[in-house]
Amino acid sequence: GKEKANELHSEMSAFDSTAFAEDLLTFMGINRTEVEETNDSEDVPADFLPSHAWQKMGEEALKYFRRAPTFHYMMGSFKSESPVRKQRIE
Amino acid sequence: VDCIPTQVERHSQDQVNQKVNELVQFLLVKDQKKIPIKRTDILKNVIWEYKNAYSEIVKKADKILQEVFGLQLVEIDSKRHIYILVNKLLHAEGQHLCRGKEKEKMGLLLVILSFIFMKGNSVKDSTLWEFLHLLRVYPGRQHSVFGDVRKLVTEEFVPGGHPHPLTEPPEFKFQWGPRAEKETSKKDVLNFVAKMQGKEPAFWASQYSEANQGTA
Amino acid sequence: MAAHMTNAHRRFLQVLMSNRITEGSEARKLHQHCCETDKVYYAHDKLDDFISTINSHLQPLFMQIRKGISEDDGRAHYAVVNLAETEVTKMASDYTEMELELFRKTMDLIILSENGFASSTDILNLADQLKTKKMKKKEAEQVLKVFVEDKWLSEKNGEYTLHTRCIIEMEQYILSYYQDLAKKCNLCHSLAIQSQVCESCGIGMHLPCARKYFRGQTEPRCPKCNEFWSCDTPGVNRMGSQT
Ligand SMILES: [Zn+2]
Ligand SMILES: [Zn+2]
Known part of the structure; x- marks a missing residue:
């Protein structure tokens, strides 16, 4: 109710890229672990994206594209044809 | 002075049809890398002496692409005659049509296109990199999925016709490329942003009205 | 020309094309899915007819949906293959000339072997003998990985053999190129x-x-x-x- 009314307020409708990024990370399943006080390894970030994060985003993204599938083959792509065919040497 | 007979090449319908089939193959092969296809390449590699039948051959190739593959040949630059292939099937099986790395790249691409559109159709390159930072994607640093992201954007997405750099030194800006307009739409992209942010598309008033222009 | 194409046929072809290779039961499911999505007559035992309709339209383009049997488990698989070798088909951009040479050398090893496998050591030893351009071992390893990902080769404990996809597409080529060695x-x-x-x-x-x-x-x-x-x-x- 109240929030909805706020949202519709024109001042609120500027695009907030930080919020967008946060929402994208959430969608990709970011693991937001609390930063512990006794942090002995400083290289480890406080949060991390699972390995399939962008896979998930890609799957969602494809719903918004009219992307044509591509055709791939091996036969017929060899550029130089060796003139001598392989034969058993007897 | 001898009268030079105008050599109006007449080709049989069979010959033209063979050229049409060759062109379909050529378009499928050229689309493997998603780089837009130029008229000059079509002429040079397939049509050559059939130049006077060019538009007939292109039209027929498009018809075959539609009838057999559900694809469409779309001209993205009508001055220089540059084409791409897009999917014509409604609710195409997106999840099947791209795999592995390609799928992940499409994810990044949609995020970038969304960002450009939402920021008013053009962003400075530094602004884009800053935004990608928030997504743990750092240009110049090796990403586990995308490798060198700056290279991916400038050497693959841009030549592919998706984002398009506006080079007006000293500022380097990105906007949508001609492929983006055909392969997706502002309306689709706004729907994606709205879904991600859990809001109605109309929440962003100016983007909403822009996205609905010409579609009403 | 045979029966006309519907969106179900096109959808099926699109997925088959991007799948690279599709196992039989998966193809049957896909057949049903496509017919239902596009509201086209579906009969579970008519997959072969469905495919031959598509093939009649692919034929002038020198393409075909071909069925083949896996040498491992005997199950049927489908793949969309190219049948032509022309200046146009040589423009394929998936692999560089050097990568293709490594592929053909690997194919030689596999076909000339006793058991149909080539060890990664033997393949990597070829890498610096390529005519096109010498390849570093590390590079060659990466290329082999791509061939496995793209389903041209399959790998078992460091030994490589031809993937069913490769056999489906290249059987005729191999039989004529290697003649009685195959x-x-x-x-x-x-x-x-x-x-x-x-x-x-x-x-x-x-x-x-x-x-x-x-x-x-x-x-x-x-x-x-x-x-x-x-x-x-x-x-x-x-x-x-x-x-
Ligand atoms: Zn047998
Ligand atoms: Zn015996």
Whole structure:
């Protein structure tokens, strides 16, 4: 109710890229672990994206594209044809 | 002075049809890398002496692409005659049509296109990199999925016709490329942003009205 | 021209094209899915007709949906293949000339081998003998990985063989290019990359073909020379083995 009314307020409708990024990370399943006080390894970030994060985003993204599938083959792509065919040497 | 007979090449319908089939193959092969296809390449590699039948051959190739593959040949630059292939099937099986790395790249691409559109159709390159930072994607640093992201954007997405750099030194800006307009739409992209942010598309008033222009 | 294409046919072709290779049961499911999505008549036993409609339209383009049998498990698979070799098809951009040369050298090793496998060591040793351009071992390793990902090769414990996708597309090419060096299965008479070979007369059989042939026999014997079949055929209960 109240929030909805706020949202519709024109001042609120500027695009907030930080919020967008946060929402994208959430969608990709970011693991937001609390930063512990006794942090002995400083290289480890406080949060991390699972390995399939962008896979998930890609799957969602494809719903918004009219992307044509591509055709791939091996036969017929060899550029130089060796003139001598392989034969058993007897 | 001898009268030079105008050599109006007449080709049989069979010959033209063979050229049409060759062109379909050529378009499928050229689309493997998603780089837009130029008229000059079509002429040079397939049509050559059939130049006077060019538009007939292109039209027929498009018809075959539609009838057999559900694809469409779309001209993205009508001055220089540059084409791409897009999917014509409604609710195409997106999840099947791209795999592995390609799928992940499409994810990044949609995020970038969304960002450009939402920021008013053009962003400075530094602004884009800053935004990608928030997504743990750092240009110049090796990403586990995308490798060198700056290279991916400038050497693959841009030549592919998706984002398009506006080079007006000293500022380097990105906007949508001609492929983006055909392969997706502002309306689709706004729907994606709205879904991600859990809001109605109309929440962003100016983007909403822009996205609905010409579609009403 | 045969029956006309519907959106279901196009959808099926699109997915098959991007799948690279599709297992039979998956293809049957996809057939149903496509017919339902596009509201087209569906009959579960009409997959072959459905495919031949598509093939009649692909034929002028020198393309085809082809069915092949996996040498590992004997199951049917489908792949969309290219049948032409022209200036246009040579423009394929998936692999560089050097990568293609490594692929063909690998294919040589596999086909000329006893068991249909080439070790990664042997393949990597070829990398610095390429005519196009010498390749570093690390680079070659990466290229092999891509060939496996793209389903041209398959790998088992550091040994490489041709993937079913490759056999489906290249069977005719291999048979004509390697002529009598390419082995054929004594039972189904098609190309056999991995095969069981009779110790006494030298004929070969696909593992799934042998399994079918020996089923129910307590003492498997060679179909040609009638000697005792000495290869172990998993899935066949032979005398002395546990039942
Ligand atoms: Zn066999
Ligand atoms: Zn024998």
